[in-house]
Amino acid sequence: MSVAGGAQPIAAGTMTLSAHLREARTRIFRTVVAVLVGVAIGYVVSGAILDVLRAPILELAESRDASLNYDSVSGAFELKLTIAIFAGLVISSPYWLYQAFAFFVPGLTRRERRYTFAFFFSAVPLFAAGCTTGFLLFPHIVELLASFASTEDSTLLQARYYVEFVMKLVLAVGVAFVLPVFVVLLNAMGVLSGASIVRSWRIVLTGIVVFCALATPAADIASMFLLALPMVVLFAGAAGIALLHDRSVARRALATASRPPSLLDA
Numbered sequence: 338m339s340v341a342g343g344a345q346p347i348a349a350g351t352m353t354l355s356a357h358l359r360e361a362r363t364r365i366f367r368t369v370v371a372v373l374v375g376v377a378i379g380y381v382v383s384g385a386i387l388d389v390l391r392a393p394i395l396e397l398a399e400s401r402d403a404s405l406n407y408d409s410v411s412g413a414f415e416l417k418l419t420i421a422i423f424a425g426l427v428i429s430s431p432y433w434l435y436q437a438f439a440f441f442v443p444g445l446t447r448r449e450r451r452y453t454f455a456f457f458f459s460a461v462p463l464f465a466a467g468c469t470t471g472f473l474l475f476p477h478i479v480e481l482l483a484s485f486a487s488t489e490d491s492t493l494l495q496a497r498y499y500v501e502f503v504m505k506l507v508l509a510v511g512v513a514f515v516l517p518v519f520v521v522l523l524n525a526m527g528v529l530s531g532a533s534i535v536r537s538w539r540i541v542l543t544g545i546v547v548f549c550a551l552a553t554p555a556a557d558i559a560s561m562f563l564l565a566l567p568m569v570v571l572f573a574g575a576a577g578i579a580l581l582h583d584r585s586v587a588r589r590a591l592a593t594a595s596r597p598p599s600l601l602d603a
């Protein structure tokens with residue numbers, strides 16, 4: 338079918354730049370609305386979240402003078418808003434992650450789509466598991482850090498600093514749990530071989546120990562071990578998957594090379 342004015346017909350499955358911009362604007366608007374709804378929900382439950390975060394401080398208060406403190410009149414409101422924003426991003430994360438994937442996936446090849454979806458469906462539960470681990474560890478870490486002070490001293494914690502410390506710890510552990518998925522993804526893309534991943538185990542183990550020492554108090558061997566153990570297991574699993582993938586690729590390459598040429602190849 339001819340097109341008036343000599344314009345070239347648009348191939349099926351393609352989009353013009355203006356259509357991409359309209360789609361991006363629509364998805365960004367939906368994402369903003371979803372995040373705002375999540376923030377509203379987070380504000381409603383911020384009091385309950387703060388009660389959970391305050392629990393280690395209440396335990397300390399049984400043996401010494403310990404409490405959360407605000408350094409300004411608006412400090413309590415700002416803290417609730419910080420918790421609400423953080424909780425809103427977490428609550429709405431399935432929706433805004435879906436919007437991001439729905440925008441980028443149509444432009445990927447079939448192989449890139451397969452890798453992208455595999456990464457997404459493995460990274461999300463690992464990130465959730467890492468955040469849960471960090472959330473379970475933080476009361477013990479707070480108790481240990483506060484134990485360095487004498488019982489005759491007062492532990493007066495700035496509320497905003499304390500909440501941000503817990504959030505950073507939880508996020509850091511969550512990200513650390515996702516790193517092995519990046520290793521598998523780089524191997525699937527041909528950037529890293531399984532053998533090179535295995536050979537770097539000393540560097541990885543040292544990095545895990547350093548990370549755990551920074552994320553948990555160095556004197557707390559139990560917390561370091563509880564955090565390092567799943568990370569080592571995840572790295573070992575990533576190395577094993579990479580080795581199996583390389584072996585499968587080598588077998589396919591050998592089978593292709595040993596296949597007799599057909600009439601179609603002539």
